[in-house]
Amino acid sequence: MASNRDRDEALTFTNPSSSSSPIAVSDPFDSILADHTSRIGSASGSFQNEGLLSDSTNDAEFGFSRPDFRTSQLAGTVEFYERHVFLCYKNPQVWPARIEASEFDRVPRLLSAAVMTRKADMKKETRLTICEGHDGTETSNGDVLIFPDMIRYRRLTHFDVDTFVEEVLVRDGEWLPGTPETLKGSYVFVCSHGSRDRRCGVCGPALISRFKEGIELHGLQSKVSVSPCSHIGGHKYAGNIIVFGSNLNGEVTGHWYGYVSPEDVPVLLEQHIVKGEIVDWLWRGQMGLSEEEQKKSQELRLQLNGKINVVQNIEELTQTFKNETLTVARRSQVEQR
Structure with a gap:
């Protein structure tokens, strides 16, 4: 069993x-x-x-x-879904069992909550996952990768979460002032x-x-x-x-x-x-x-x-x-x- x-x-x-x-x-x-x-x-x-x-x-x-x-x-x-969002944030050694947990830092916790709250308004079935992030590297803390769009937004903060979810994940537009970078x-x-x-x-x-x-x-x-x-x-x-x-x-x-x-x-x-x-x-x-x-x-x-x-x-x-x-x-x- x-x-x-x-x-x-x-x-x-x-x-x-x-x-x-x-x-x-x-x-x-x-x-x-x-x-x-x-x-x-x-x-x-x-x-x-x-x-x-x-x-x-x-x-x-x-x-x-x-x-x-x-x-x-x-x-x-694999359950059906159409879009995968990765938030680059720290490393596995500090991730709690669930990223929506209250003990997790604000950015992943708030992004998780915002995606869950707005899921019914999204045109695409969306998954949110955390991946490793290190400041000063190609994938810094707060960067967001989106597939299959193959784009990266830099340095999302807890102040930006609601606007980001609304503009990018609900309206399928671009997040301003962020500029999407093409992933290759x-x-x-x-x-x-x-x-x-x-x-x-x-x-x-x-x-x-x-x-x-x-x-x-x-x-x-x-x-x-x-x-x-x-x-x-x-x-x-x-x-x-x-x-x-x-x-x-x-x-x-x-x-x-x-x-x-x-x-x-x-x-x-x-x-x-x-x-x-x-x-x-x-x-x-x-x-x-x-x-x-x-x-x-x-x-x-x-x-x-x-x-x-x-x-x-x-x-x-x-x-x-x-x-x-x-x-x-x-x-x-x-x-x-």
């Missing part, structure tokens, strides 16, 4: 009648999931629950080796909300670390951004990530992936971000599609692709990543001598 925390909903303002439920997929796809489970690695760099648990204990209970990892089908587990490339958000669920707190940091390694290794720093984010729904599918970017047709999409392990990151970078191809055996769903449409979309892709060589490609990409990482490490050692 699922725990209460598995049934918790993300901070999303959508039709409450919709629900997320895994589906059964044909046997060949099941075999892909089962086979890849045997190659799961362990988490590194994960939260330590105030130092009380070791890495191995964390991984066995909450990480990529936990008993419930890859035990449910994924496609069709791909944006990866990894749920790392450890205070909400330990599984996300353990899996998230390990995935972010691996993404950063891969991005640097392949010279994608100017094309791919990765950031921890607050709860997005579906704790039991941790590691959970969302990838926003333009597809081959130039359309901005938001694809959700679940049960992602560090070994899967090279596949996502190579196949999804570089080639624009969905990694179906990790795919949960997509912004803009209903749960039923997500299931049908995947079924169609699997029929067209014939489910051929998926596991083989995963093994090849993983081995390539390991070889390249070893080469970089050796080169670094030589340069230090």
Whole structure:
């Protein structure tokens, strides 16, 4: 039986009648999931629950080796929504379990309340999520990223919240005096909300670390951004990530992936971000599609692709990543001598 925390909903303002439920997929796809489970690695760099648990204990209970990892089908587990708003604010270590909580700082708390209050007036089903922010960096505290619009507003304060929600989210206009900046490339958000669920707190940091390694290794720093984010729904599918970017047709999409392990990151970078191809055996769903449409979309892709060589490609990409990482490490050692 699922725990209460598995049934918790993300901070999303959508039709409450919709629900997320895994589906059964044909046997060949099941075999892909089962086979890849045997190659799961362990988490590194994960939260330590105030130092009380070791890495191995964390991984066995909450990480990529936990008993419930890859035990449910994924496609069709994203509730329908049309717009995703991210508020850049501090880091996962200081986020409370719920961003609407009274103990949270004013900007995220007031923005959450304003979005909830005006949800009936919005033309688009909207999700609000917190992502990491650091003053003096590309994503400063108070910055707001909006997808699929691919725009950023700078430095929202608690004085601006009501006006921002009215002008941008309700009227679909621009917030003045703010000037929207166009976002380019791909944006990866990894749920790392450890205070909400330990599984996300353990899996998230390990995935972010691996993404950063891969991005640097392949010279994608100017094309791919990765950031921890607050709860997005579906704790039991941790590691959970969302990838926003333009597809081959130039359309901005938001694809959700679940049960992602560090070994899967090279596949996502190579196949999804570089080639624009969905990694179906990790795919949960997509912004803009209903749960039923997500299931049908995947079924169609699997029929067209014939489910051929998926596991083989995963093994090849993983081995390539390991070889390249070893080469970089050796080169670094030589340069230090």
